[in-house]
Amino acid sequence: MHPASDSSQSSLPDTRQALVIGAGLSGSAVAHSLAVRGWSVTVLDQAPAIGAGASGLPAGLAAPHVSPDDNVLSRITRLGVQATLQRAQMLLQSGTDWALTGVLEHNLLGKRRLPADTPDQHSTPASAAQIAAAGLPPGTPALWHAQAGWIRPRQLVAAQLRTPGVQVRWGQQVQAIERHGEEWAVTDAQGQTLGQAPWLVVASAFDSLALLQPQPGFAVPLNPLRGQVSFGHMADLTDAQRQQLPPFPINGHGSFISGVSTPEGTPGWFIGSTFERDCTQSAVRAEDHLANRLRLATLLPALGDIMVDQFEPQRVCGWAGLRCTLPNRLPAVGPIDRLRLPGLCLSTGMGARGISLAVLCGELTAAWMNQEALPVPEDLAKHLAAERFASA
Numbered sequence: 001m002h003p004a005s006d007s008s009q010s011s012l013p014d015t016r017q018a019l020v021i022g023a024g025l026s027g028s029a030v031a032h033s034l035a036v037r038g039w040s041v042t043v044l045d046q047a048p049a050i051g052a053g054a055s056g057l058p059a060g061l062a063a064p065h066v067s068p069d070d071n072v073l074s075r076i077t078r079l080g081v082q083a084t085l086q087r088a089q090m091l092l093q094s095g096t097d098w099a100l101t102g103v104l105e106h107n108l109l110g111k112r113r114l115p116a117d118t119p120d121q122h123s124t125p126a127s128a129a130q131i132a133a134a135g136l137p138p139g140t141p142a143l144w145h146a147q148a149g150w151i152r153p154r155q156l157v158a159a160q161l162r163t164p165g166v167q168v169r170w171g172q173q174v175q176a177i178e179r180h181g182e183e184w185a186v187t188d189a190q191g192q193t194l195g196q197a198p199w200l201v202v203a204s205a206f207d208s209l210a211l212l213q214p215q216p217g218f219a220v221p222l223n224p225l226r227g228q229v230s231f232g233h234m235a236d237l238t239d240a241q242r243q244q245l246p247p248f249p250i251n252g253h254g255s256f257i258s259g260v261s262t263p264e265g266t267p268g269w270f271i272g273s274t275f276e277r278d279c280t281q282s283a284v285r286a287e288d289h290l291a292n293r294l295r296l297a298t299l300l301p302a303l304g305d306i307m308v309d310q311f312e313p314q315r316v317c318g319w320a321g322l323r324c325t326l327p328n329r330l331p332a333v334g335p336i337d338r339l340r341l342p343g344l345c346l347s348t349g350m351g352a353r354g355i356s357l358a359v360l361c362g363e364l365t366a367a368w369m370n371q372e373a374l375p376v377p378e379d380l381a382k383h384l385a386a387e388r389f390a391s392a
């Protein structure tokens with residue numbers, strides 16, 4: 001659909017000025033996409049600096065989902081990964097902040113089948129050489145995603161927020177959003193106005209729920225999903241361990257990445273992540289390191305066998321955060337209710353795929369706000385629309 005041809009757009013503000021709540025992957029992507037279109041954008045975040053939410057993840061994967069029927073999630077993640085990799089190429093330093101390495105998917109449960117008539121030449125059965133390079137036995141079921149790689153999300157957030165036209169204000173905890181005349185105002189716990197603009201994009205992950213709850217006729221079923229990644233320093237590995245490391249990331253039952261900078265700035269290895277529903281605690285836990293050790297043993301059995309000592313408490317490091325999920329694993333993006341709540345948009349619910357989805361969702365939201373043709377086919381845009389949660 002071309003939004004400009006939609007008569008319901010006529011009540012929308014025509015001033016190119018927006019507030020964005022949340023400076024994670026979602027909020028920074030929307031801010032970047034609006035700013036490059038000439039908008040003036042102010043991003044508010046309650047934290048003192050980048051990386052307080054799930055986007056503080058030290059390293060993660062941009063890799064597509066595949067399914068035999070090339071379902072909606074597969075089609076969307078394919079477009080999303082493409083958008084993320086293009087953005088990374090434009091804004092980030094290859095080899096330091098991200099790398100287009102290709103990703104091997106160890107098909108542990110045999111569920112990840114490619115469509116018979118795949119339009120996508122980027123995901124193929126893994127070759128014998130790729131399986132061997134991963135350290136897996138010959139014949140292991142595996143896929144190879146050529147258009148995939150690792151990213152350090154904080155670097156992407158920082159780069160997007162540096163876009164001219166984007167202003168970021170840290171330490172701004174939004175307590176409420178209200179309609180003031182033709183504008184949206186956001187206030188803190190003392191009722192002080194933190195900002196006001198004709199357009200407001202809520203991108204504050206699970207906290208979006210509390211901010212949106214007072215809006216009549218809109219109920220978005222966001223849930224927190226805790227996750228912990230375990231990591232260590234390459235310098236601590238023995239020669240035998242180093243020789244066993246795969247030359248590219250492995251995905252499947254969790255994911256393994258090596259050679260990427262840790263938060264301390266030295267090269268490290270990473271295995272994640274745990275999944276714990278309805279948990280809002282983000283402290284690192286010993287039992288989650290154990291779960292990740294077992295995860296590595298399943299994903300890459302030979303490496304898991306010789307890495308056991310790296311999980312000893314004095315060696316292993318961890319990072320934990322909260323994903324924000326929606327029941328069908330698809331984000332909620334764009335206008336919430338264009339007639340009743342004009343100018344109010346959402347970009348959240350990225351779940352376990354924010355690296356693969358947030359850039360595309362930012363483009364989609366910005367295209368809609370800027371009244372352009374949407375960057376995804378209409379049938380896919382419908383599945384992502386935040387408006388799907390508005391009652392009639």
Ligand SMILES: Cc1cc2nc3c(=O)[nH]c(=O)nc-3n(C[C@H](O)[C@H](O)[C@H](O)COP(=O)(O)OP(=O)(O)OC[C@H]3O[C@@H](n4cnc5c(N)ncnc54)[C@H](O)[C@@H]3O)c2cc1C
Pocket residue numbers: 021022023024025026027044045046047051052053054055056057059060061062153172173174175203204205207208226227228229255272273274319320321322323324347348349350351352353354355356357358
């Ligand atoms: C352990 C783990 C591993 C992961 N691995 C991967 C992976 O390999 N690949 C992948 O694609 N994805 C992965 N993800 C998911 C990805 O990290 C998230 O989907 C993504 O970071 C979500 O970004 P976001 O901007 O929506 O949310 P967040 O990064 O959580 O950002 C929300 C921001 O809103 C701010 N905020 C909240 N409330 C308020 C308020 N009231 N006022 C002002 N500011 C507020 C917060 O401070 C925060 O900065 C992983 C997540 C976890 C936890």
